Amino acid sequence: MAYGRLVVVRRIHVIGIGAGDPEQLTLQAVRALRSTDVFFVLDKGEVKSDLTRLRRDMLDTHLPEGGYRVVEARDPERDRRAGGAAYSPAVGDWRSARAGIYERLIAEELGEDESGAFLVWGDPALYDSTLGILEEVLAAGTVAFTYDVVPGVSSVSALVARHRTGLNRVARPVQITTGRRLAEGFPEGVDDVVVMLDAHQTFRQYAEDDIDIYWGAYIGTPDEILVAGPIAEAGPRIERLRAEARERKGWIMDTYLLRRNPGER
Numbered sequence: 720m721a722y723g724r725l726v727v728v729r730r731i732h733v734i735g736i737g738a739g740d741p742e743q744l745t746l747q748a749v750r751a752l753r754s755t756d757v758f759f760v761l762d763k764g765e766v767k768s769d770l771t772r773l774r775r776d777m778l779d780t781h782l783p784e785g786g787y788r789v790v791e792a793r794d795p796e797r798d799r800r801a802g803g804a805a806y807s808p809a810v811g812d813w814r815s816a817r818a819g820i821y822e823r824l825i826a827e828e829l830g831e832d833e834s835g836a837f838l839v840w841g842d843p844a845l846y847d848s849t850l851g852i853l854e855e856v857l858a859a860g861t862v863a864f865t866y867d868v869v870p871g872v873s874s875v876s877a878l879v880a881r882h883r884t885g886l887n888r889v890a891r892p893v894q895i896t897t898g899r900r901l902a903e904g905f906p907e908g909v910d911d912v913v914v915m916l917d918a919h920q921t922f923r924q925y926a927e928d929d930i931d932i933y934w935g936a937y938i939g940t941p942d943e944i945l946v947a948g949p950i951a952e953a954g955p956r957i958e959r960l961r962a963e964a965r966e967r968k969g970w971i972m973d974t975y976l977l978r979r980n981p982g983e984r
């Protein structure tokens with residue numbers, strides 16, 4: 720009698736680990752951590768090594784000592800000088816370079832019957848390329864695996880929770896965008912706008928308007944800074960605190976909600 724060959728494929732968890740506070744790790748995330756053999760940690764360089772250490776601390780808290788394997792790899796640098804039309808190709812090249820690294824990590828570091836995990840900052844669904852890259856690796860067809868996604872507390876949820884406010888006003892929409900987009904103009908048809916990935920404090924463009932800002936840096940970590948108020952008043956304070964913190968730590972991660980008051984429409 721002929722038996723079918725048992726097909727074993729590698730399994731990957733993409734785990735959202737929250738935006739900085741280890742207590743934001745969900746029970747589902749902890750369960751996924753505990754069923755993982757190999758953790759892939761992509762380091763963006765020395766300035767971000769704080770974030771790598773935070774991930775390691777999370778593993779030490781929830782897993783038996785020495786009971787897991789971590790494989791670190793260097794994230795390729797993105798060409799951040801490319802602006803305007805060159806922006807997308809630069810992101811495309813960077814994604815492909817990362818896809819090559821992920822493919823190698825999965826093929827070489829993960830046994831066929833093992834589970835691997837990518838620990839993703841915040842929620843994997845928000846301004847994160849891990850899912851897109853894994854799809855790219857699967858499409859290339861050189862290594863077979865299945866993957867699942869564990870949602871995490873995003874920096875957006877953490878920001879509004881710390882400011883004790885909501886994202887939207889009653890029955891109104893909210894938009895999440897980037898500093899780069901905000902620089903092109905305040906989005907149409909929406910008064911509540913969350914801005915991420917803004918290296919240039921683009922909110923300053925709107926200092927003359929009747930808009931409140933709810934700003935947070937390093938949210939959920941011991942370095943957390945929160946400021947809220949009309950942009951005209953809070954803006955200069957944010958600029959000063961941001962510059963000081965950036966100087967002190969060498970890097971900064973900040974997010975803000977802009978809330979336009981009805982008279983401005």
Ligand SMILES: C[S@@+](CC[C@H](N)C(=O)[O-])C[C@H]1O[C@@H](n2cnc3c(N)ncnc32)[C@H](O)[C@@H]1O
Nearest residue numbers: 738739841842873874915916937938972973974
């Ligand atoms: C590449 S995105 C990743 C977002 C992440 N997936 C999430 O759900 O929050 C990086 C941006 O997230 C925001 N961010 C992430 N963690 C943060 C934190 N602890 N405090 C403030 N902003 C944060 C910043 O706007 C930063 O530029």
